[in-house]
Each structure stands twice: as structure tokens, then as C-alpha cells.
Amino acid sequence: MRQVLDLEHLGRQTMGDKVVEREVLLLFSGQARRCAEELAEADEAGRRAIAHRLQGAACSIGAFPVAAAGQALEGDPASDAYLATFRAALAEVEDFIRKLCA
Structure with missing residues (x-):
């Protein structure tokens, strides 16, 4: 099972x-949700911008699979496969955060 969120990294970031x-x-969860909604209407330039916007935030909290998927989508925003991977990573980290913060 892959690590959705690096809690040790997050702990270091938040002391x-x-x-x-x-x-x-x-x-981050709210930002990810908004980005997922924006992706539904985004063209390639929009996909690139959304992916770029979320990468730094994802890295800062330790959501490295989201950052990696965002980097791939930013590099090839026309790729439906990269878009699907990015969406799946967003959904996975949101679900993890929701359970963790419940």
C-alpha cells in the first residue's frame, strides 16, 4: 500500500x-476539492495551472503522490491518463485527511 500522506514530514513542517x-x-483538503471541481471545466492551460498550483501545497504537507501526479499533468496537460491519476490522487488524499481529522 502506498503512502498517501507522509505524516513524519507533516510533523516536521508543523513542529x-x-x-x-x-x-x-x-x-489543503479544501484547496484540493476546489481544484478537483475546476478540473471539470478546465482546458489544457487550466489543467497545467491547477496542477502547478497544487504541487507546492502538496509537497509542504507531505502529499507526495499528489505532487507527483500534478507534475506529470503539468508536463502533459492533454493527457487524460495523467488527469485521471491526478484526480485519483486528490480523492485519495482528501479521503485520508477526512478520516484523520474526524
């Missing part, structure tokens, strides 16, 4: 503050 971790995760 172990669980309140901050939760806040950051919920902010």
Missing part, C-alpha cells in the same frame, strides 16, 4: 503541533 497539523490538512 509537531497537532492543532496546526489539523488546520493545514483541512486547508
Whole structure:
């Protein structure tokens, strides 16, 4: 099973503050949800911009599969396969965050 979110990385980024971790995760989850919605209407330039926008945020919280999928989509925004992988990674991390923060 692949690691959806690197919790050790997140802990280092937030200096172990669980309140901050939760806040950051919920902010990222909201951003990911908005990006997933925007992808439904996005053209190739929009796909590239959305993927780029989310990569830094994903790396900062340790959502490395999202960052990798975003990098692939940014490199080839016409690829339906990369789009599907990016969407799946977003859904997977959102589900993980929702369960973690429940």
C-alpha cells in the first residue's frame, strides 16, 4: 500500500503541533476539492495551472503522490491518463485527511 500522506514530514513542517497539523490538512483538503471541481471545466492551460498550483501545497504537507501526479499533468496537460491519476490522487488524499481529522 502506498503512502498517501507522509505524516513524519507533516510533523516536521508543523513542529509537531497537532492543532496546526489539523488546520493545514483541512486547508489543503479544501484547496484540493476546489481544484478537483475546476478540473471539470478546465482546458489544457487550466489543467497545467491547477496542477502547478497544487504541487507546492502538496509537497509542504507531505502529499507526495499528489505532487507527483500534478507534475506529470503539468508536463502533459492533454493527457487524460495523467488527469485521471491526478484526480485519483486528490480523492485519495482528501479521503485520508477526512478520516484523520474526524
